Amino acid sequence: MKIIAIANQKGGVGKTSSTIDIRGLLTQLGKKVLLIDLDPQAHLTYSLGIMPHELTRTICQVLKGEATLEDVILDRSGIKLIPSTLDLR
Numbered sequence: 001m002k003i004i005a006i007a008n009q010k011g012g013v014g015k016t017s018s019t020i021d022i023r024g025l026l027t028q029l030g031k032k033v034l035l036i037d038l039d040p041q042a043h044l045t046y047s048l049g050i051m052p053h054e055l056t057r058t059i060c061q062v063l064k065g066e067a068t069l070e071d072v073i074l075d076r077s078g079i080k081l082i083p084s085t086l087d088l089r
Contacts, residue, residue, distance in 0.1 A: 016043045023079070034073070037084035045083040048076060058085040 004022065006015050016039075023033045037044040038059060042052040052058060059082050061067035074081045 015039075016047050019044055020047060027078070032080075034080045034082065036082040038088070039084050040086065040088035042084040042086060042088075045081065045085075048079060048081060050074065050076065050081070050083055052083055052085040055083055055085065058083045058087070060085045060087045063088075 006019050006022075008015055019035060023035060026033050035044060035048075036059065039045075045052050045058075057067050057072040059072065062069055062072055062082070069082060072082050074083060
């Protein structure tokens with residue numbers, strides 16, 4: 001298993017766009033990809049058409065010890081995501 005982290009404190013530098021593009025390329029190569037959104041603004045989650053405020057389990061519950069990673073994984077059209085929430089602020 002390889003892990004790729006895309007991080008930067010500054011907003012507007014292309015983290016979300018790069019993540020989505022890299023995921024697309026990796027899946028075209030037959031790789032399994034799990035996206036983990038740790039953005040307190042939940043931009044990756046929103047970008048995939050998922051409304052964080054409608055979710056009951058996100059990375060926030062995992063960090064609080066209220067859920068496991070497996071509990072919060074969403075599979076939307078073959079895209080696996082651990083969603084974020086505005087509660088991370």
